[in-house]
Amino acid sequence: MLLMAGSQVQAQESAMTLRLGQEFKHSGFDSQTVDIRWQQSVWQWGDSPCGLALGLRAGAMEVESDRAIRVGGGGSAYCQWENWRVWIPLDAIWLSKYRFSHNHDHLDYGGHIQFTSGLGVGYRFADRWLVGYQYEHMSNSNLYDANPGGEFHTLLVSYFF
Numbered sequence: 608m609l610l611m612a613g614s615q616v617q618a619q620e621s622a623m624t625l626r627l628g629q630e631f632k633h634s635g636f637d638s639q640t641v642d643i644r645w646q647q648s649v650w651q652w653g654d655s656p657c658g659l660a661l662g663l664r665a666g667a668m669e670v671e672s673d674r675a676i677r678v679g680g681g682g683s684a685y686c687q688w689e690n691w692r693v694w695i696p697l698d699a700i701w702l703s704k705y706r707f708s709h710n711h712d713h714l715d716y717g718g719h720i721q722f723t724s725g726l727g728v729g730y731r732f733a734d735r736w737l738v739g740y741q742y743e744h745m746s747n748s749n750l751y752d753a754n755p756g757g758e759f760h761t762l763l764v765s766y767f768f
Contacts, residue, residue: 620648621768626666628743628761636707636714640743640759642666642677657686664698671709675702681723690731696741698723717751729765737765 623645630638646662663680679700686693700723705716722745729739741763746756 622646622660622737622765623768624763624765626741626761626763628759630757630759632756632758635712636670636709638668638670638757638759640666640668640677640761646683655686656688657684659684660694662698664700668702670707670714673704673707673709675704675707677702679723687731692729692731692737692739694727694729694741696723696725696727696743700745714755715753716745716755716757717747717753720750721745721747725761727761727763729763731767735767737763737767739763739765 623643626640626642626644628640628642630636642664643666644662644664646660648658648660651658659682661680661682665678666676668675668677677700679698681696681698683694683696685695700721702716702719702721705718705721707714723743725741725743727739727741729737731737739762741761743759743761744756745759747754
């Protein structure tokens, strides 16, 4: 559910989002992510423009030329004012591979289970589309001995239905 420009509320709204991310942390490795996320609004705080959504995601992560599948899900809290939307996501994800190598260097994320959190902002236009940016942090929250984490700049496009 979300509040559009003015006071029009759309109940039980879903969205599909394509997200492309680039790591900017100091790991020394060139890392990218690509995800598709389905999200469903599940709750709204009364008449406010804020609510909660649950979602699932699937995609891939590439570290140099080494690739892994990423799948998972979680939720996000969001608020929308006029055409601007802000959200705070929190997901648990599974990596098919968590050790990456390139030119005898190694990057070890510690284990298959990782968590992502972040902050996003987007602009909604033409009633159904949103373009935005999300900062995303990925780490295993010290579940494993190694926990280097990753910081990603993510550009995204969403379609609401």
